[in-house]
Amino acid sequence: MNPVKTIQRLWLLFLLQIPFALMAQHPVRLAVAGITHGHSDWIYNRKLRGDIEIAGIYETNADRVQEFRKRYQLPENLFYTNLEQLLDKVKPEGVMAFGPVNEHIAVVRACAPRKINVMVEKPLATTYKDAQEIADLAKRYGIKVLTDFETSWYASNQYVRNSYKEGRLGQLRKVMINDGHEGPWAMNRHFVSWLTDPVKNGGGALMDFGCYGANLMTWLMEGQRPLSVTAVTHQNRPDRYPKVEDEATIILQYPEAQCVIQASWSWSFSRKDMEVYGTKGYAIAADPVKIRTRMQGASSEVSQTLEPRSAPFNDPFAVFANVIRGTLKLEPDDVYELPVNVTVVEILDAARTSAKSGKTIYLKPRPALVQAGNVGNN
Template sequence: MKSFILLLCIFLISGTLISAKPIRVGVAGMTHDHINQVFDYIGKQQDVEIVGFAEPNKALAMRLLKSHNLPETLWFPTLEALIQQKNPEAVCAFNSIYEHLAVVETCAPKGIHVIVEKPLAVNNQHLALMKALVEKHQIHLLTNFETTWYPSHAKVWEMAKKEKSLGTIRKVVFKDGHNGPIEIGCSKEFTNWLTDPIQNGGGAIVDFGCYGANIMTWLMDGQKPISVTAVTSQEKTSVYPKVDDEATIILKYPACQAVIQASWNWPFGVKDTEVYGTSGIVIANKEANMRYIYGEGNKAEKWLDLSALPNEQSNVFSYLAAVVNGKIKPEKDLSSFAVNSVVVEILSAAKESAKTGKTIYFSR
């Protein structure tokens, strides 16, 4: 009996150790300033091991690795070289939106999962090629948004979908922007492609328009809007001569509307989601509490204290590990391929609408 108990304990401990083994993750590109997420994460959690950085600009790679006290041996000139030598289970892309497709083309045939920085793809053509690769090779293709990890958005979902305390959603207003990537001191390597209409697909309409498109598609369970109408402008042509710096997108659904305000002209950074329902209003952002207005006639108001999210839902790397290990199935969550495919279609329609001055209708 004692021998059996000892063997059982060894089995359970071994199983725990196996399940706790970190997934091997490579990084494709280092020109996106959001790569600081990687450096901030290294050494703090045990669910992901960063095995290497693939970046053709060696000087950039060496500068970043040195500034974070990481060995030069983590650098690889190409993603192929990194994969061949380090055999990652997943790859995070921190390069231009246009280059996301090349990352998927390299990883998918090898069965390597991919997560890219927002948005998923630069246009519908790239999206179609990605979709074919995902379906053929059965990989996870995910998209990372800062706003995904806000406890407030999880609470909005709970109130809207489970508690039904907001009633029927009639309008959602998204305010996402700051005073411009150059103005806030983004790196030259980042702004070189972020302000390029080919590499980024647009300016503020893409950079900040994607947040609202992502959250709204999630709230609508992946449903596409009936129509998309957008207006863009260039208020700072001397700073951003090639792309828009101001954009407004209106999404029409059967029972509600969404207004997405995206800007590189505001005095400070804002990421607010205002949800207007028939029974209540909530205003969500990255703060630890959320304003809730409710009641008919004589309205009531209170601030909701927000609980911390579970580890695998609180940051991109723990989430990625949970997906790769099969603990989370990203069917229609904020990072899923299904939701972010619609985001790309919305942004493409918004750019067409802004260019032509016409409302773009989705086929039903």
């Protein structure tokens, strides 16, 4: 072959690759729907990676807007008080919802017809009805709707699930999940105002922290729904939380396993941990990286410290950006995905009813609304 022509062809191939390289480096354009959630500061406190660009922020709370602008030195024209106007003008690739949980449905209603992907802070919705509608909209318009949980970033939880899936724990028999802290009464006032509202948050500690356990257990069970849900709630501090519970215990019963979820706003310290007991051994995720295990045949318990989860799984915004770009495909029953999180809200809805009625709630069979792989784009 003529060496000149060979060089020309190689040069042409190189030039053709440049747009793809630039596209890969171009940040994903995201918008934010609501900044009253205490976790909304994560957006600007994360390390600068050049992977995302915040193109607009929707918020109607003027005090919170001024507070946010001043803290992060943000221009006034970045903010909107009308969500649909923001979406039409900014045309983001994704929207992150950090407002009251009962407003997640409105965000998805606005984004889905515009083919805009959504990530919400946990839980997905306040009611099972809203969760079902979100799943239906995602399927109809071919978008992703992810739910972010802090415990999704924990290497320890991944280790426990892998141990179970690989057969080292045997069959699950008992799972204990503890999530709680001292209470939100001293947090930022904008967050507390709706976090302690039974409509905007759907409840108190049961919703705020019970959702973690429901998410992890549904994930462990690969999407299987419990047979029944039993819950007991209480107000230890009605002076602080007059409208909602600050203590909740939820029992999920499966054909051969039971899960006890303890959710609290009245503990002395913050904790998020999980104990999983099987027929061949147990694994305890003590914190994001610490694990204690004892397997069949072992004479004693083994403790180890894991490496933190690697990128992008150590950052929800990176996960969202990669899913939007198609460089990351989550498993259908991943902790972020709709099938698991619709079931989470179904469990929380049943728990709320159980606590109010004093009775065990038996879940009815449901149509295949959110079959794995059929929700959102693939």
